[in-house]
Amino acid sequence: MNLKFNYRIGLLLVFLFLLSPTVNSYAQNNTKIATNSGLKGTIIENERQKALEYATVSIYSLPDSLLIKGTITDRKGEFELTNLESSTYFYKVEYLGFKSYKSGSILLRENKTQSLSNPISLQPDTKSISQVEVTANLDFARIELDKTIYSVSNSPISDGGTINEVLATIPTLNVAANGDIQLRGSSDVKILIDGKLSGLLGMSPGDVLSNMPAGDVDRVEVITSPSAKYDASGSAGIINIIMKKERAKGFNGNASATIGTINKHSGHTGLSLRTGKVNFSGSYSYRDDWSGGDYELSRLTEIQNNFEILNARADVDLGTRSHIGQLGMDYLINDKNTMSFSVTNRNVKQNKNGTYNYSRNLVTNSSSPTETYRESAVDIDLDSWVYNASYIRKFDRKGQEFSFDVAYTSNSAENYGNYTSEVEGNTSDFFNSDREEAIIQMDYTQPVGEVGSIETGYLYRTNEIKYNEPIDLSTAFNYKESIHGLYFQFSGEKGNFAYQFGLRSEYSDIETNKAYNDDYLDFFPSVHLSYKLSDNKQVLLTYSKMVYRPDSGMLNPFQNLQDPENQKLGTQDLGAYYTHMPEFTFIYKRDKITYTTNLYYQYKDNIIKQYRSVNEDDVAIVTSENLGSLQYAGIDFNISTKFNKWWSVNSYLSGIYQKYTSIEELDYLGNDAYSFFGKLTSTMRIPKWFNFQTTLSYDSDMPVAQGSYDQSFQVNLAFGKRIMKGKASLSLWIYDVLNTSKYNVNTSGDRFSQQMKYKYENRTANLTFRYYFGKKYNVLKTKKRSSGAHHTEKDI
Incomplete structure (x- = not known):
């Protein structure tokens, strides 16, 4: 323990050492006498001759090509670089989705600001090697060498929904009613915010994202074959949520209020004050949400020479109140x-109240079934604090950068349970849990040549959880995980060929107070290749490896008493499993349509999955077990098209084959089957009226280790409209319009077969009003109505 503590202190000292010469250098540089030479101009896009806001302008000295200074353009596309010495320079202009512009040499004379006589016009970038623009629907998706990026900031849902709800519109993703996020049908996916784990410390991703407004999201990166740069944990891929960054100086912000069906209320406000030197930001979110759900269970169990039928019904209400x-x-x-x-x-309070009714009878018994009932009331009180600090050092050479991040969270949760049944009378339980988690991350990027780069970095992550029940100390459970990771990655381009090679090593150490201890060193290679066949055709080939480690919930032997007929217990002999992920992608672009095809294969050995069995008391027990291997092969078809300026459609279809290999130790027979998943998203941006988005999704029967999920179909609608001259918006979001979404699972095993039907409160509607205020929105007041000026979202 002392060794690890001293190691953290050492990292902190390294960080302070790197920072100290920087501050000293800054103090020395400020003593220099700066001249008054400068450069100013305007940046526009070529097609519509419209000003480009937030374009990056960088100026370099000659002949050594050192970066001197940079800035971004304002709302009018204008920029100005000041306090430059009289010398010879060249400058570059860059903007996402457009070709960069490099000037010839220019001479800045002493004490004069040179104005460019003509605006600089940027051309759309349609010939990128490492990045392919989906030009048919530029606002929605584009494919890069190692990820697909979806722009969701203009979605009607972004003004009124949560992050979970906007994720449900992305083709390869599915968000279940209980908040689970799936990528290509698998929930073993890792969620990042701004490329880091620190944004989700201390809570499950579904709980955090369901409390965060979608309006704060700029784009979502879906990484199906992660590079060595990313933490290797997981088995399905990575979803990286990129938040909006406020760049306008002055005081700006927004506030929103949402009302929904069946007692749903929420509010959010976000504020920022940017002075240029010191910038402040703050946000607050409140949520008061009640949702209902029920399930029906029918289980046939073999008992000696007879069969018992158990029918159960449950009606559960879940209330959530949170302050973030x-x-x-x-x-x-x-x-x-x-x-x-x-x-x-984060302060979250949950109330889960359920009524359970059971009916038992033997097949050969003609007497009336034995009926019992049970009522449960569970209260959970969670309080979480997360602290983050980061440092970024940019160098004279463009692209050379060092970053250091540290995050720490402390969680405390109290769980109260009260139960009433005919057999046991009134019973109760109580336990509390404390969790501490910390992350230290360092990354360094070094450009090589004109188009290449080397990236390297280190990650340390520790997670410690303690479960305590004051009455029975024998049930106390402690879990501790420590991971050290180091990676190296090289990327570049040559002609029509782009490449990225990486290798990551991770040392893991997991231990509990229940005689579980597992430590190992792993290596995770990654390869990403891209070749441009022609101006409109491109192929990509990728490979990566990930690891899935058992977490505290899988190892905790504590028995939950909510539903005594369906118990969930931890397992103390689980081992990690690994996933190999090769993938081939072909992209074909036409004028208004883009076709993307993905062929992928995943091999998982020693997989961890839930395993259901019936014990000697005829009670169903669900544990996590290593179940042999899983082969997962699929093909994706994605068509993105834009019929005109206001209507675009994205359609997605995925066919999957899964094969679970059996193992004898658990009387597990294995399973294999074909399935498919489809999603259609239509977005209409009708000028002067509203934005309208429809999402249709369909899941066929999906195999699981011991059975299958039933098919499901769902339709979601979203409307959005800017009002009050763009300073406010109204949005309406309707989830599961036809009330067709369901979650039914069929399982079978030694001595039993079971069908369970879940029905959540899926059909819901939310209405949100959002108001924008601050300096950058006051420009609307200066426009006269007689001028005929028309404002859009991009204008403000």
């Missing part, structure tokens, strides 16, 4: 050094 507050600060030490700090508090 965050404060942050950015300190721009100078043009090349930035430090950021933030603190987040």
Whole structure:
């Protein structure tokens, strides 16, 4: 313990050492006398001759090509670089989705600001090698060498929904009614915020994202074959949620209020104050949400020479009230050094009240069934604090960068349970859990040549959880996980060929107080290749490897008393499993349509899955077990098209074959089957009226280790409209319009077969009003109605 503590102190000292010369250098640089030379101009897009806001302008010295200074354009596309010495320079202009512009040499004369006589016009980038623009629907998706990026900021859902709800519109993703997020049908996916694990410390991703507004999301990156740069945990891929970054100076913000069906209320406000040197931000979210659900269970169990039939019905209400507050600060030490700090508090209270009715009878018995009931009331109180600090150091050479991030969370949860039944009378249980989690991450990028780069970094992650029941200390459970990761990655381009090679090593150590201890060293290679066949055809070939480690919930032997007929217990002899993920992608673009085809294969050995059995008391027990291997092969078809300026459609269809290999130790026979998943998203942006989005999704019967899920169909609708001259918006979101979504699972095993039908409160509607305020929105007041000016979202 002391060794690890001293190691953290050592990392902190390294960080302070790297920072100290930077601050000293900044102090020395400030003593220099700066001249008044400068450069200013305007940046526009070529097609519509419209100003480009937030374009990046960088100026370099000649002949050594050192980066001197950079800035971004304002709402009018204008920029100005000041306090430059009289010398010879060249400058570059860059903007996402457009070709970069490089000027010839220019001479800045002493004490004069040179104005460019003509605006710089940027051309759309349709010939990128490592990145392919889906030009048929530029606002929605584009494919890069190692990921697919979906722009969701203009979705009607973004103004009124949660992050979970906007994720449900992305083709390869599915969000279940209970908040589970799936990628290509698998929930073993890793969620990141801004490329880091720190944003989701201390809580499950589904719980965090269902409390965060979609309006804060800029784009979503879906990474089906992760590179060595990313933490290797998981088995299905990565979903990286990129949040919006406020760039406008001054005071800006927004506030929203949402009302929904069946006592759903929420509110959110986000504020920022940017002075240029020190920037502050803060947000607060409140949610009061009641949802209902029920399930029906029918189980046939072999008992000696007879069969018992158990029928059960449950009616469960779940109430959630949460408060989430965050404060942050950015300190721009100078043009090349930035430090950021933030603190987040989450307070969540949940009430889960259920009524369970059971009916038992033997097949050969003609007497009336034996009927019993049970009532449960469970209260959960969670309080979580998350602290983040980061440092970014940029160098003179463009693309050379060092970053250091540290995050720490402390969670405390109390769980109260009260139960009433005919057999046991009144019973109760209580336990509390404390969780501490920390992450230290360092990354460094070094450009090589004109188009290549080397990336390397280190990650340390520790997670410690303690479960305690004051009455019975024998049930106490402690879990501790420590992971050290180191990676190296090289990427570049040559002609029509782009490449990325990486290798990651991770040392893992997991232990519990129940005689479980597992430590191992792993290596995770990754390869990403891209070749451009022609201007409109491109192929990509990727491979990566991931690891899935058992977590505290899988290992915890504590028995939950909510439903005595269906118990869930931890297992103490689980081992990690590995996933090999090769994938081939072909992209074909036409004028208004883009076709993307993916062929992929996943091999998972020693997989961890839930395993259901019936014990000697005829009670169903669900445990996590290593169940042999799983082969997962699929083909995806994605068609993205834009019929005109206001209507675009994205259609997705995936066919999957899964094969579970049996093992004898658990009387597990294995399973294999074909399935498919489809999604159609239609977005209409009708000028002067509203934005309208429809999402239709269909899941066929899906195999699981011991059975299958039934097919499911769902339709979601979203409407959005800017009002009050763009300073406010109204949005309406309707989930599962036809009330057709269901979650039915059929399982069988030694001595039993079972059908369970879940029905959540899926058909819901939310209405949100959002108001925008601050300096960057006041420009609307300066426009006269007689001018005929027309404002859009991009204008403000």
